[in-house]
Amino acid sequence: MRLTCPLCGERDRREFYYYGAEDYLHRPSEGAPLAEWDNYLHLRDNPAGVTKDLWYHEAGCSQWLLVTRNTVTHESSAVELVAERKA
Amino acid sequence: MPELIAKSALDGRSLTLGHVTLTEAEPGPITSVAVYPGQGKAVAKGLKTLGLAMPAPNSFVEKKGARIVWTGREQAFLIGVAPPVLEGAAVTDQSDGWTVLALSGAGAVDVLARLVPLDLRLTACPVGTALRSQVNHMNAVILRTGDHAFEILVFRSMARTAWHEIEAAMQMLAARMGMKF
Amino acid sequence: MRYSGLKVITEGLFGNKGWKPAWREPSPKAEYDMVIIGGGGHGLSTAYYLARNHGITNVAVLEKGYLGGGNVGRNTTIVRANYFLPGNSEFYSHSLKLWEGLESELNYNVMHSQRGLINLFHSDGQRDAFVRRGNAMINQGDDAILLDREGVREHLPYLDFDNTRFPIYGGLLHPRGGSARHDAVAWGYARGADRRGVDLIQNCEVTGIDIEGGVVKGVQTTRGVIRAKKVGIVVAGRSSQVAAMAGMRLPIESHILQAFVTEGLKPVINHVVSFGMGHFYISQSDKGGLVFGGDLDFYASYAARGNLPMVEHVMEAGMTLMPMIGRAKVLRSWGGIMDMSPDGSPVIDRTHVEGLYLNCGWNYGGFKAVPASGWCMAHLMATGEPHEVARKFRLDRFSTGHLLDEEGTGSQHNLH
């Protein structure tokens, strides 16, 4: 399996650490109700198809990546740096 | 209080086997330069005093013994020279954090093919390339320093493991060579 | 038709013509009292215990593929009761007791073999953690013995005691732990449920859940509409997809867990062995193949197949622990779809829809849970109240913070 890091280029999956779905980027604001935290930490769409999730180029540039990919075919169609992601 | 004696991780070890030579190199100072957001120009000014600039991803530039290696987003290692004053960047001494192994010879690419999940042949990895990847299970910075030469930076505490794994690959390749004749 | 050695002989004398189908193949009726979505191990055992414990037999199990085609047919067949958190330890203890009577209960040889499971540890810290687990097991009424290094050597002389990267300090022996033939468990429960009148309906995929006024009315399927007063979702890796049909978003992420079997070998491993410094567990099947597995592939996936990095890590773990298996050749590799939950423990609970029940979150440990999961899901669906040993498997425990985190790795789904 291979992933294209925007900085380092295409690399074998073994160089990356997987965290979870992109939900982890939408941290509830201070004082938000616990239900929002349940959504943020636990509840997931978990689609069988296209999803967006978070990978860390652990053996490379240490950048966190937001990857658009398909959980059935493993095709990945877009990768962007979390630090420079579109809003 | 007597002077403290310095020791490298591998005491300058060297090995030649089947057209490949592995030695512990002495890189001199290594300094991490990490640019603060929006401070690119300030840092460029500082680096210009060495005739250098922040390198493009996956590359390194060398001028009069001073080498600047891309190591991440808005980050580089300045190697072989003391760092100038650098406004706009976090400057951190990394000199003692890394062991540098020089690997050279016709079989160098084949040796690394046993350990690095990258195409390091000259066509795909020309001189001046700097890649952050892995040597087996260890993180490493791999520099293509010559047509048949690499320098590999690994964490100093793992130097013995890195040496052992590269040496094992050299021995297996030498044994394969022996088989052909 | 009862199975027995005598029957095998009598039938054998007459060309085996007399064997009847293990289960009927009914077409779905328009209505049932209860519908179980999912014909895997947990779905089939739920249906079996609804009939056996609660006399509810007007039940249909709907399976989109073939019975036992999901995770129950893709695991490394380990059966154990060595959990230490209250909430888990009583559940898996109950499950192991059910395992111990399963052959006679189902009149089907599931080949449950309690050959002993040994969890190895490789540091003082790890020893203490396993001692805490072992004491919890004994406090729960199960069995645990602390082995030192020489004690492990007596059981497992082939381990690499001299050169392995993480020296073996000792092991926690769980004598009643062991393995079973996974297919036989699914078929045994299927046959048992069918003989008590449950309709097992294959090639019947659920495409929708009908809800009116917050009450479940039945399901839409590829073989027509089926009405039911109560519906159980027991689909493991596909839980999110089916729950979404009821407007639910679950605390579940589906992941691939690869497993491997080698070519048949003469007996060489007589226990279930689990490595402490890398996820690696192995046992030898009765057919002689070494059956082993390791970690998830660690990215969300429904592909039921994995990639090489994790394959290599598992093989390397095997080679550092027991290099004697080096010359065994891997015959086949495959992947199950694990329904990972944020604390590594399952959910057997009601939902916000009346009459709709949820059984999911089995992470790595679904196979050994098959009997108790069915027992407790049947109790919940029949009585509306959770069974005593599954009381803590609540859906809302993540929002309330009553976690059952055995690994202690927090809310990241793939770390359990």
Next chain:
Amino acid sequence: MRIDGKGLIDRTKPVRFRFDGKDYAGYKGDTLASALLANDVRLVGRSFKYHRPRGVLTAGSEEPNALVEVVGPSNQTPNVRATMQEVFEGLVAQSQNRLGSLRFDLLAVNDYLSPFLSAGFYYKTFMWPRAFWEGLYEPIIRRAAGLGSLSGKHDEGTYEKAFAFCDVLVIGSGPSGLMAALTAGRAGADVILCEESHALGGRLLSDGGTIGGMAAADWVASVVEELQALPNVRIMPRTTVTGAYDHGTYGALERVGLHKPARPNLPRECFWRIVAKHAVLASGALERPVAFPDNDRPGIMLASAVRTYLNRYGVVPGKRVTLFANTDQARATARELMAAGVQVAAIIDPRPDAFSVEDCPVHVGAEVIGSRGRLGLSGIQVRKGSEVIEIETDCLAMSGGWNPTIHLTCHMNGRPRWDEDLAAFVPMAGAVPGLVAVGAANGSMSTHGALATGQAAAVQAVEALGRKVQVPLPEAEDAPYRLKALWAVEGKGRAWLDFANDVTTKDVKLAAQEGFRSVEHMKRYTTQGMAPDQGKNSNVAALAVLADATGRGIAETGVTTFRPPYTPVSIAAMGAGGRAEGFAPQRFLTSDQASRDRGAPMIEAGLWYRPSYFPKPGETTWRDSCDREVEMVRQAVGVTDVSTLGKIDIQGKDAGRFLDFVYTNTFSTLPVGRVRYGLMLREDGLVLDDGTSARLGDDHYLMTTTTAAAGLVMRHLDFVHQAFCADWQVRFISVTESWAQFAVAGPKARALVNSFLEEPVDLPFMGVAPVRIGGVDGRLFRISFSGEEGYELAVPTRFGEALFRDLVARAETMGGGPYGMEALNVLRIEKGFITHAEIHGRVTAHDIGMAKMVSAKKDCIGKAAATRPGLWGPEREQLVGLKASAPISAGAHLFVPGTEVHRETDQGYVTSVCWSPTVGAWLGLGFLKDGRARLGEKIRLVDHLRGLDVICEVCNPVFHDPEGEKLRA
């Protein structure tokens, strides 16, 4: 027997080898199978269940029967395919899975019991009495089951793994593979050509014929010569591509040293990970057996195998050969045998309209319905219409047509397509992105078809790479492939589908009869296709029998899923490099050698090695040394290496603000030159790690993490920074490896430290200052993990060893010395300091009595989720100290004295324990329900595993110097 004038073997190089204790001779280029057949050895094994005699069936890796153990000087390898093992001087092999000799296997008795051992019988019996399953039945079954044996000894062999990258990967070097490699090679593409066998050419080495006017073997030689000269082409013989994975990644196994005696450092096997932009599957096709009654006797082989042994190895498996085949192509085997002077007793062709031109008896519209010969074929019965003919023959070459070798195309769950004309499954195009099947693998059975499709696939790949190429297509035979599907022949006696697992057509019908009608159910119920050949010789025939038994077409019945590996791969190869210390990197302290010189046993701490204790003469147990070291620190001074702790250098105007966001307590207000203990939560509100952070300058902090969590925290900081504060003026990098750091603790610590500093410094508790030591810039921290007055002295790593040796030597002159992990642990327990034994991932700040460290004035990671109700309240187990006069243990559970010991009455558990020479008692740290409200209570500590049942006193975790006078002295 060997015949002259045939074969590609080197008759000038005889090779001696041993099989089952007898010595034989073959030639270089022979496989064990061809050499055995040359010596008229037909019986080579015993089947799995009935232990029926088994002989060589094929000439390739799909061999189901000729599985042997190859015995080396120090180990043995089970289940080796004799058809793939090249003979070498001194090769020793033996047959397997037999009780007694191969000719007289006692377990062959099972064959007589076969009516009672049909498919799935074991599910219906062995259930009574319960204890007999593990006591009697299972051991017997396990003893009879399995095929080869492992030696049980460590596999000391050398194994290798490697990566390779290319534009075009060509899998197989038959006509289509060679044409694809030649086309892509001439276009200048970066090509890898993998060939499973030791010689290139595939079936061209057996089938002869002409290509481009040249003899096939000469054409092969010319193409290989050209490929070898092209720098952009790499040829990898003895390399099987075993699996197709995501994004053009392929697994491949190279047999490097298996055809030679073992030699130091020469790998036995190498597991390749090949990344290819395009891949051409030129894996050919596998010939199918026919399931006629008693079709499994040694001497019954595939027609193409007989032809291969003749043309490639100069060997004929029998003296009177018969052919039973349903295609025109198969006739070549009979003609070439006759041309070589071998007697062909008869040709049996089930097709009523088949021709008969050969000058030997040809029975058209006939079928073989039986065979004779206990340990090897001696005769067959043929039915033609109502007539039954008896034929004397010692070798029957059979062919039911061909199955395209489509396995790799199904490795990503792609379903193959049933082709009615070919009566075979062909790949679904695009099932594996980037992989194109060509030649026989795609159903193009003729040599011309192979060349054309191989070339076309290469042109397509080359053009996608932006290159152009024109390669003329050599002319070759393009005979039509016409067959009448023949899966099984009705008749008396059992017809075998899976030769290794002993699965008959009756078993498949029984599965259908018992409701196992899905092809997946049938496979699992009968174990058909689960033997070492993975169903290559039986899958399609078995599902055809199932289709017939369930009244469905073959397409509707469908096929089971092919999965990696294509052929079995040794664990040692895929795990190459993992053995012994190779499994994970080793991290060494600068003080490592100095500690070992002092006899300190080194123990693993994560990937690091740290000294356990420093034994002195006369000390027999670790406790002797540990107690001494504890008293040494309490009364004089101790030195220990703490370099393994994570150290992260954090700089920038927003560094303080960033620390406030990741720590529960506040760091932005910490004065320069001061250090503060910090608590870090995970976002779910539970404790992630703890440690001290120092402020070295206005915009410069140094964070310390525990050894265990160093990598975890670094990844966490990167996520928080890049996800939530990418625009802040803060950058950080690990400096763990850059500094060697030594703790100096005890009443004489200050004196010892000052003796090293060029200018002594009066550092307040929890202070930090730059210092000069022996001409070197270092840092001095005043922090203590022992509870004594303590410092940590850090110098650049290159000076670590020198400083440690000097520190220890000088400490010894002051009544002190080095101390190890055991003493460190006792000291910190005495002081109530926690480690990851306590913060094991399930505890909150509230649980460890640090709730007040969670600042009310600011948000931080984990703060909100920590407020969840389940994480608070008396039900939670809280950190307490335990004191006892008798030995206690970590991992014990806690109960109210007098209550019954059971899960429901469980009050908590013990995490750390030590004998405290300082306090003169057994001390422990643990977690107790509502613990802080129960200080002073008696609690019962029970450890069933160690047989301890002790009453302890619950107390404040800080046993030694609770007010901390020593720290602030």
